[in-house]
Amino acid sequence: MAKILYVQTSGTDTPERLYAPFILGATAAAMGVEAAIFFMIKGITAVRRGEAEKIRIGAFPTLAEAMRQALDAGVKIYICEQSTQLLGVPRGDFIPEGTIAGGATLNDLALDADAVMTF
Amino acid sequence: MGVGEGATEEVRPARELDCVGLYCPVPIARTKEEIEKIGVGEVLKVEADDPAAEEDITRWAKRTGHEIVKFEKDEGILMFYIRRTK
Numbered sequence: 001m002a003k004i005l006y007v008q009t010s011g012t013d014t015p016e017r018l019y020a021p022f023i024l025g026a027t028a029a030a031m032g033v034e035a036a037i038f039f040m041i042k043g044i045t046a047v048r049r050g051e052a053e054k055i056r057i058g059a060f061p062t063l064a065e066a067m068r069q070a071l072d073a074g075v076k077i078y079i080c081e082q083s084t085q086l087l088g089v090p091r092g093d094f095i096p097e098g099t100i101a102g103g104a105t106l107n108d109l110a111l112d113a114d115a116v117m118t119f
Numbered sequence: 120m121g122v123g124e125g126a127t128e129e130v131r132p133a134r135e136l137d138c139v140g141l142y143c144p145v146p147i148a149r150t151k152e153e154i155e156k157i158g159v160g161e162v163l164k165v166e167a168d169d170p171a172a173e174e175d176i177t178r179w180a181k182r183t184g185h186e187i188v189k190f191e192k193d194e195g196i197l198m199f200y201i202r203r204t205k
Contacts, residue, residue, distance in 0.1 A: 078174070080143075080171070081143075081170065081171055082142050082143045082169075082171065085142070099174055100170040100171045100173075100174070101171050101174040101175060102142075102143030102144060102147070102169070102171035102172070102174070102175045103143055103144045103147065103175065104143075104144070104147050104174075104175035104176070104178050104179040104182070105171070105174045105175050105178050107182075108178040108179075108181075108182055111182075
């Protein structure tokens with residue numbers, strides 16, 4: 001099965017950049033492609049518990065709805081908790097569906113993927 | 120979940136590494152250093168409490184070809200038993 005990896009580096013201060021990985025991930029799953037999203041740098045602010053529910057822009061549904069569709073389609077979510085130290089914010093308190101992971105995981109996912117896209 | 124989790128065989132580590140309190144990427148870097156100090160076929164025990172280490176060390180071992188022969192998790196402490204394969 002083909003694999004695709006999305007890397008989300010943008011955060012809640014640019015909500016227009018947050019939808020694409022979820023929508024693309026759900027689409028990838030429908031195409032028979034295994035999809036994963038890795039949240040790092042400011043991207044981790046979007047997967048703090050309760051944040052996606054607060055984001056809704058344009059004519060799109062809430063970010064939480066887009067995230068739920070992706071998760072229901074089987075898209076895997078990885079979260080770089082160590083990015084909290086870069087941003088100077090407390091560790092933890094992320095959505096329970098996400099897997100806490102680090103550099104070795106991101107490198108491994110990228111090497112295994114047929115394509116990597118960064119947002 | 121680590122490879123070999125639930126294995127009942129007795130594993131005797133030749134060396135132990137304490138990574139409790141250390142965060143990514145330090146546990147990976149230290150594990151790489153320490154596994155080079157044991158012989159091929161011997162086991163390195165690594166303890167860590169960085170939640171990222173579970174996925175990271177499992178993937179590191181698979182990528183580098185070393186074998187996780189046993190994995191345990193006890194109240195946030197992750198314990199990997201990694202056999203040096205080369």
